[in-house]
Amino acid sequence: MDVRLIDDVSDFATAAASFLQREPFSANVIAVHVDGIVRLGRPQLPGSVWAIAEENGELVGIAMQTPPFALFLPHLEDAATESIAEALAEAHFDLPGVSGEASAVKRFAVTWERLVGKSSIKRRAMRLYVLGDLRLPEAVPGAARRADNGDLELVQSWFRAFQDEVPPTAPAIDLAGVAQRRVSQGEVWLWQHDGQTVSLSGVSAPAAGVARVGPVYTPPASRRSGYGAAVTAAASQAAVNAGATNVVLYTDLANPTSNSIYQAIGYVPNHDAEERDFVS
Numbered sequence: 001m002d003v004r005l006i007d008d009v010s011d012f013a014t015a016a017a018s019f020l021q022r023e024p025f026s027a028n029v030i031a032v033h034v035d036g037i038v039r040l041g042r043p044q045l046p047g048s049v050w051a052i053a054e055e056n057g058e059l060v061g062i063a064m065q066t067p068p069f070a071l072f073l074p075h076l077e078d079a080a081t082e083s084i085a086e087a088l089a090e091a092h093f094d095l096p097g098v099s100g101e102a103s104a105v106k107r108f109a110v111t112w113e114r115l116v117g118k119s120s121i122k123r124r125a126m127r128l129y130v131l132g133d134l135r136l137p138e139a140v141p142g143a144a145r146r147a148d149n150g151d152l153e154l155v156q157s158w159f160r161a162f163q164d165e166v167p168p169t170a171p172a173i174d175l176a177g178v179a180q181r182r183v184s185q186g187e188v189w190l191w192q193h194d195g196q197t198v199s200l201s202g203v204s205a206p207a208a209g210v211a212r213v214g215p216v217y218t219p220p221a222s223r224r225s226g227y228g229a230a231v232t233a234a235a236s237q238a239a240v241n242a243g244a245t246n247v248v249l250y251t252d253l254a255n256p257t258s259n260s261i262y263q264a265i266g267y268v269p270n271h272d273a274e275e276r277d278f279v280s
Contacts, residue, residue, distance in 0.1 A: 001060070001079060003087035004052045009037045012050035016062045019074075020208040025130060025270050026101040027074035028210045028248055030064045035207035040185065051087060053080045068171035070097035070275065073104040081107045089115040096171070097123070099275040109276050120276040124166075124252060127259065129267035131247040134240070136233050137265060140226035142193030144234030147183050151197070155179045155188055158200050162217040166252075189238060191231035199227035201235035203247075211239035213249040216258075229261045236265070 006012045013034050020031045030050075036042040045066045053061035053076075061080030065071040071088070073081065081104050088095065089112070097120070098108050109120040147155055156179040163175065182188050182202055191199040199218040204211050213235050218228045232249070239247045250273065251259045263269075 001053055001055045001083040003083050004054075005087060005091055006050045006052060007048065009034055009044055009048070009050065012052065012062075013038050015052050016050070016059070019059050019062050023074050024208050024210045024246065025128060025248055026273075027062065028207070028212050029072050029100070030062060030074065031207040031210065032204045032212055033064065033066065035205065040205070042181065049088075049093070051084045053083050055079075065093070065095065068096065068173075070099045070277075071095050071108070073098060073100035073108060075101040075271065076104045076107075078107050082111045084108070085111040085115060095278055097275065097277040100273055102272040102274045105274045105276055109278075112278065118278040118280055120278050122274055123277050124275040125254070126250045126273040126275070127253055128248055128250050128270045128273055129262055130270045131236055131240075132266050132268045134233060134236055134266045135264070136237070137226050137229045140230040142191050142198065142227065142230070144189050144191050144231055146186055146238075147188035147190050147200075149183065151188070151190065152179055152183055154190075154197060155183055155200065158217045158219070159215065161219070162215045189231055189235040191227045191234070193227070198222040198225070199231040201228075201231040203235040203239050206239065206242060206244040209245035211242065211244035211247050213239070213247060216249075228258075229265055232262065233265045 020027050037044050047067040049065050051063040061076045061084060063071055063073050063084050085108050098105050113119050156176050159175045159179050187202055187204060189201045190197050201213060201216045203213045213232060216228055216232050236247045
C-alpha cells in the first residue's frame with residue numbers, strides 16, 4: 001500500500017475528494033477543516049499534514065494532523081490504518097494523540113505503540129449522530145437568533161467555558177480568533193429568553209454536503225430548561241436551510257443527558273468515536 005504525506009491542503013482536497021464523498025460522516029471533521037481553508041480562506045495551521053493511502057491506484061484511506069491537535073482518522077480498514085501509522089512513524093512525527101472513528105483509533109493506537117513505543121490513554125468516548133427528521137422542541141420559551149459582532153465577548157467567554165468542561169488535556173487554542181471567525185461567518189446561534197442570552201450552538205458551513213453542530217453550551221444557571229435542545233434545533237435547521245444534505249454532531253458518552261436530548265430532536269446514532277492521548 002502506498003501512503004503519501006501532503007502538506008498542501010489544495011492538493012489534498014483534490015486527492016481526497018472521492019473518499020470524503022463516500023465517507024461523509026466519519027470524515028466530516030476533515031472535510032470541514034479542509035473546506036474552511038480552501039473555500040473560506042481560513043489560515044492553515046503550521047506543521048499540518050494530510051495522508052492519502054492508495055492500493056493498486058484506488059484511494060482507500062485518508063488522515064489529518066493539525067498541530068496541536070491529535071491525528072484524526074475516519075472509518076478505515078485495518079490495512080489502511082496500519083499503513084498510515086507506518087508512514088507517519090517513518091517520517092518521525094511526534095503525535096500527541098489520535099481521534100476519530102473508534103475502530104480506526106484503536107487499531108492506530110496499537111500499531112503506533114508497536115512502531116514508536118508509546119502507549120495510549122483513552123481520554124473520551126464519543127458518539128456521532130446524524131439528523132433524521134428534525135423535531136423542534138415545544139414549549140421552550142424564547143427564540144433563536146444568529147450571533148453578530150455585538151455578541152463576540154459573550155461567544156468567546158462561552159467557548160472558553162465549554163473548553164473548560166472538556167477533558168483537561170484538550171489543547172489550548174486561540175478562542176478569541178475562533179469566536180471572531182465563526183461569528184463573522186454566521187456559524188453561531190444564540191437562544192434568548194426575557195432579553196437574556198441563555199444558550200449557544202455553533203454549526204459549520206456544509207462540507208461535502210454535511211454540516212456539523214458544535215459546540216453547544218448553556219451556562220449552569222440556565223440548564224434543564226430546554227434551551228440547549230432548542231438552540232441546537234435552530235442551528236440544525238439553519239444548516240438544512242443553507243443546503244446541508246446531512247447534519248451531524250458528536251456527543252460525550254459520559255453525558256447521557258445530552259445524548260437523550262439530541263435524540264429527542266431527531267438525531268440518530270451513526271458510529272462511536274474516541275480520543276486517545278499518547279504517553280511514553
